[in-house]
Amino acid sequence: MSMNLITALYLVASVCFIQALKGLSHPTSSRRGNLFGMAGMTIAVLTTVGLIYRLGAQMGEGAGLGYVLLGLLLGGTAGTVMAKRxxxxxxxxxxxxxxxxxxxxxxxxxxxxxxxxxxxxxxxxxxxxxxxxxxxxxxxxxxxxxxxxxxxxxxxxxxxxxxxxxxxxxxxxxxxxxxxxxxxxxxxxxxxxxxxxxxxxxxxxxxxxxxxxxxxxxxxxxxxxxxxxxxxxxxxxxxxxxxxxxxxxxxxxxxxxxxxxxxxxxxxxxxxxxxxxxxxxxxxxxxxxxxxxxxxxxAVVAGSQEQRPVKSGSADDAAFMLSNADSVIIVPGYGLAVARAQHALMELTEKLAHRGVSVKYAIHPVAGRMPGHMNVLLAEAEVPYEQVFEMDDINPEFGQTDVVLVLGANDVVNPAAKTDPHSPIAGMPILEAYKARSVIVNKRSMASGYAGLDNELFYMDKSMMVFGDAKKVIEDMLKAVE
Structure with missing residues (x-):
């Protein structure tokens, strides 16, 4: 393998990485972006192995090629096992x-x-x-x-x-x-x-x-x-x-x-x-x-907030509100991921859509535990890309929405960011769920989010808390809708 060929192959791999990044910039092209990324990495690895073989031939020895191949085998095996599990x-x-x-x-x-x-x-x-x-x-x-x-x-x-x-x-x-x-x-x-x-x-x-x-x-x-x-x-x-x-x-x-x-x-x-x-x-x-x-x-200590009464309801109550609404926006959070409830949620939204309910998903940039966590979660459940909206695109629609269903999210829907200038999250952009006509919040308990703050959304007259594991609650909603 000549150095000119090696340089050309590295250039092809670089172009693949650029195309991968471009593809990953939008959900509809993310699969293509991943394919470009895998192709680029494959070309880069094989080219490097070829380069090491060439160096070994020049030096009259293996140049560590055996160690490289062993590393590829161990690393590739570990990566495959981890990705599957x-x-x-x-x-x-x-x-x-x-x-x-x-x-x-x-x-x-x-x-x-x-x-x-x-x-x-x-x-x-x-x-x-x-x-x-x-x-x-x-x-x-x-x-x-x-x-x-x-x-x-x-x-x-x-x-x-x-x-x-x-x-x-x-x-x-x-x-x-x-x-x-x-x-x-x-x-x-x-x-x-x-x-x-x-x-x-x-x-x-x-x-x-x-x-x-x-x-x-x-x-x-x-x-x-x-x-x-x-x-x-x-x-x-x-x-x-x-x-x-x-x-x-x-x-x-x-x-x-x-x-x-x-x-x-x-x-x-x-x-x-x-x-x-x-x-x-x-x-x-x-x-x-x-x-x-x-x-x-x-500096804010979680759990130190004053205990206040909230309006709570059952999964059947929530299902009745959702099935009788014209428009619903779903706000997924980390609690949805913990409960692995994305597939049950997809079934529920399909049932609502068959009843003529308009369903959309609202994604906050920092929802979950990593950038794009919620997007990946919904994509795994095959939620149509056209139903998923980023914060800036969906916020103007909350005021005209009948019901917002918040699943495991907390700080990203806290109105204190807008209404309390002394709050630690004051000025933080949020999903404006509090503007909807009705809000259903599913949480395991009234525990605060990671910011350690009480959420005023939970105490509004328009809000109803449904306590329990997200998957169990959504499955109960699904049965009630059917």
Missing amino acids: VEMTKMPELVAFMHSMIGLAAVFIAIAAVVEPQSLGIVAAITDPIPAGNRLELFLGAAIGAVTFSGSVIAFGKLAGGAVFGWKFRLFQGAPVTFAGQHWLNLAAGLAILGLGLAFTFTGDLSAFGVLVALAFVIGVLIIIPIGGADMPVVVSMLNSYSGWAAAGIGFSLNNSMLIVAGSLVGSSGAILSYIMCKAMNRSFFNVILGGFGAEAG
Whole structure:
């Protein structure tokens, strides 16, 4: 396999990744986007295997091809098993785990290049001593990769509810973990990493490189622990961006155009998505990057709200209201995913549609535990794309809607964001369910959401609470409608 062919194949893979990202920008083209992504990755992996074989032939040895093939076998098997077994409620943890592996891979490649630059010389034109430009790339790739790895591990634990392999860890708890001088410590660690990185860049000091990598692992923990469970969608998006930049940095060191393009796509798209998510939660984007994101919301203690009476009803009552409405908007939340009720919900909406009821779904940008969580959940149940609407598109319709059915959502429909300027979520864009003529809210209990706030929507005269597991409640509604 000639270098010209390798370059051309990497270019084809890069184009596939660009098309994949374009396809994933809309539900109707997401399947095509996934196919492009899989094709691009297949081309990239096979091309890399061919490149390693070529290098082995030139060097008169295997060049580690056996290890590469073993890694592909183990990684491919593990990925297949995890993809088949993972539940929809565990998808955010899986994404965080994948980010951590990307970051760790970047660190390992950087360490290999620093310790034995000759081993990568043919691939990356790295010589001994390593040029200052390559040392800068290795510093950035290793530092960002280490932050991504340790930060993703903490995010994984928080998304898993604080328990990993049955063990409880305080760092993994959903509530923010804060202590005096935390931000100053983060600043000091960040400046130390920058100083050590510059020292490595200009002097090639290996000890400086080792210390900066260790500090990067530590700061990855420090910037994620003060972030509460409610903010995990933004954290997942942010770590996605970090993993992309880590890959791009290593791509420069390896002189691999495909890795540069793919990493830059992931990094830039993740950063843009993080900004959109922050805007949807009325948060500071820079506060996210600096690790202070979520601390304010954590000051509110869940469960401390005054207990007030609410109007409650049964699944039969809710079914009667839905079947006699002309228009219904459904607001899915994490509770729907936990109960795995999306398929039962799809059956219910089909029954309502046969009765002439107009049914639409309203998706908040931060609903669930990761960006697009609810979209994937509904797509799994084969909900028609034309029935699913984003917040900005659906909000003007709530005022003319007969019934809104809220399933497991909380903070994203809290009117306090609009009516209480002193609320921690004041100014946060919400789904304006409170404007509908009637509201049905399904929750297991009156427990507050991750923001720890009481929801005024639950106490309105137009609102009716239906308590219970979402799947059981929806199945009971379905029987009543039939």
